[in-house]
Amino acid sequence: MQCKWIVTGCLTLLFNWTSCQEISNLTFPDSFLFGAASSAYQIEGAWNESGKGPSKWDFIIHAVPIVVDGSNAEVACDSYHRYNEDIAALKELGVNYYRFSIAWPRLLPRGFLNEINPDGVQYYNNLIDGLLAEGIEPWVTIFHADTPFPIYYLGDWNNANIVEYFTDYADLLFQLFGDRIKTWLTINEPLMYCATFIKNAVRFLGQVSVPTGVTEYLCGHNVLRAHAKTYRLYEEKYKSSQKGRISIVLNTDFSMPASDSEADVNAAQTKRDFDLGWFLHPLVYGDYPQRMIDNIGNHSSAQGYPFSRLPSFTVKEKKDIIGAYDFIAINHYTSELTVPNNSSGITVSSYDDDHNIATFKDPSWAGSAASWLKVCPQGFREMLVYLKNHYKNPEIVITEQGYADEPNTLNDMERINYYRLYLNDALKAIYEDGVKLTAYTAWSLLDSFEWDSGYSIRFGLYHVDFEDGRRTRTPKESARFYKNVISTRKLTDL
Numbered sequence: 001m002q003c004k005w006i007v008t009g010c011l012t013l014l015f016n017w018t019s020c021q022e023i024s025n026l027t028f029p030d031s032f033l034f035g036a037a038s039s040a041y042q043i044e045g046a047w048n049e050s051g052k053g054p055s056k057w058d059f060i061i062h063a064v065p066i067v068v069d070g071s072n073a074e075v076a077c078d079s080y081h082r083y084n085e086d087i088a089a090l091k092e093l094g095v096n097y098y099r100f101s102i103a104w105p106r107l108l109p110r111g112f113l114n115e116i117n118p119d120g121v122q123y124y125n126n127l128i129d130g131l132l133a134e135g136i137e138p139w140v141t142i143f144h145a146d147t148p149f150p151i152y153y154l155g156d157w158n159n160a161n162i163v164e165y166f167t168d169y170a171d172l173l174f175q176l177f178g179d180r181i182k183t184w185l186t187i188n189e190p191l192m193y194c195a196t197f198i199k200n201a202v203r204f205l206g207q208v209s210v211p212t213g214v215t216e217y218l219c220g221h222n223v224l225r226a227h228a229k230t231y232r233l234y235e236e237k238y239k240s241s242q243k244g245r246i247s248i249v250l251n252t253d254f255s256m257p258a259s260d261s262e263a264d265v266n267a268a269q270t271k272r273d274f275d276l277g278w279f280l281h282p283l284v285y286g287d288y289p290q291r292m293i294d295n296i297g298n299h300s301s302a303q304g305y306p307f308s309r310l311p312s313f314t315v316k317e318k319k320d321i322i323g324a325y326d327f328i329a330i331n332h333y334t335s336e337l338t339v340p341n342n343s344s345g346i347t348v349s350s351y352d353d354d355h356n357i358a359t360f361k362d363p364s365w366a367g368s369a370a371s372w373l374k375v376c377p378q379g380f381r382e383m384l385v386y387l388k389n390h391y392k393n394p395e396i397v398i399t400e401q402g403y404a405d406e407p408n409t410l411n412d413m414e415r416i417n418y419y420r421l422y423l424n425d426a427l428k429a430i431y432e433d434g435v436k437l438t439a440y441t442a443w444s445l446l447d448s449f450e451w452d453s454g455y456s457i458r459f460g461l462y463h464v465d466f467e468d469g470r471r472t473r474t475p476k477e478s479a480r481f482y483k484n485v486i487s488t489r490k491l492t493d494l
């Protein structure tokens with residue numbers, strides 16, 4: 001594994017693994033865009049102010065002790081009041097765009113169009129106009145995990161009616177902000193939302209209480225239907241006048257076979273199909289990957305379900321879904337090695353049992369403060385090439401990439417190492433592999449509320465002082481690094 005060689009060899013010999021990796025002297029193309037990202041729930045705070053309704057996360061973290069450090073997002077970075085400081089930080093970095101999300105329950109406190117919160121409209125208008133005034137393009141994520149509580153109560157993404165609810169909400173956003181937003185991202189990380197977050201529920205309630213193996217695919221199915229409907233709505237009603245583009249944000253670790261054996265290679269393909277193909281295959285080819293259809297169908301019937309737990313699309317839905325993207329948007333942080341999980345049977349119905357693949361990280365990959373995030377830039381490059389080869393050479397935008405470290409690390413050399421290595425492989429993918437990678441988004445602009453990890457790990461280019469009522473933002477060394485990359489468009493002139 002090339003990745004292993006680079007990291008192990010450099011660590012052992014030089015104790016500084018970036019200096020050992022040959023850093024490309026090439027420049028990012030003139031048209032290449034750099035950005036930074038955040039999400040509303042993770043930064044805004046003001047959780048019950050100015051007409052905002054509660055979200056699913058507001059409810060869960062106040063009801064169940066899932067956050068490891070016992071914290072919450074009631075204030076977070078206080079960006080609802082301090083968005084001008086965020087804009088100043090973005091300006092300082094010199095980014096071309098800022099990817100942020102709109103909090104559905106801030107705009108529609110009850111989730112539906114029957115009540116529109118004027119303060120929410122004002123807030124996002126201020127943010128958008130403030131960004132544009134500084135020459136920063138606003139990129140909007142329509143949904144980033146914060147379902148309005150009333151819609152969560154109705155079953156969240158398991159309820160097929162969410163397709164209408166979501167499309168209504170998106171339609172409102174196009175009406176309100178579409179004159180100024182040219183890049184829309186409908187739904188963030190459905191794999192995480194539908195298949196990974198559910199593990200928290202299982203942790204607290206036990207597997208028998210949670211309909212695993214059913215909810216994941218229902219959720220994913222409704223996500224795809226809602227995305228496609230929104231894409232078609234925009235296409236028909238707004239695209240010719242607003243001239244924006246739309247995609248959905250998919251996340252994936254890149255699965256690589258643990259050895260050259262046929263079984264491991266096959267395992268990697270199955271895992272790629274379950275993680276990435278689950279959403280991307282329907283968008284590019286009109287239906288789920290055949291391995292998903294077969295595995296889930298066979299397991300469902302062996303388990304006595306009278307239907308496949310993987311729902312099917314109607315002919316009309318397939319027509320809407322196929323091609324419902326203007327570019328491919330990917331969040332990618334790390335990679336994994338795969339082997340068949342022969343010990344797992346089909347006694348439990350769950351997403352993990354359906355793919356039946358075991359994954360692990362190569363012990364030689366450098367770590368981070370998040371157990372799931374290990375450094376493997378080669379996996380990033382291989383993923384980009386895989387997307388090119390398997391999904392019709394699309395335009396690819398990296399909508400998130402970043403590194404987790406301990407709180408209060410201002411001299412964040414490990415984050416710089418990570419970005420340098422990953423951006424280096426991005427350059428190789430562009431110039432040596434011919435991948436159409438057009439934009440790169442650092443996660444995150446700020447240290448922020450990291451879901452069930454609370455504030456115990458940090459991703460920001462800017463440090464936020466959560467002890468200080470002012471939530472003072474301070475650039476880390478990585479902010480200086482990123483600013484330099486953006487202004488020189490190179491990795492070597494630092």
Ligand code: NOJ
Pocket residue numbers: 039042188189331400443450459
């Ligand atoms: C992806 C998610 O979109 C974001 O909310 C999260 O903070 C980062 N990954 C880091 O875990």
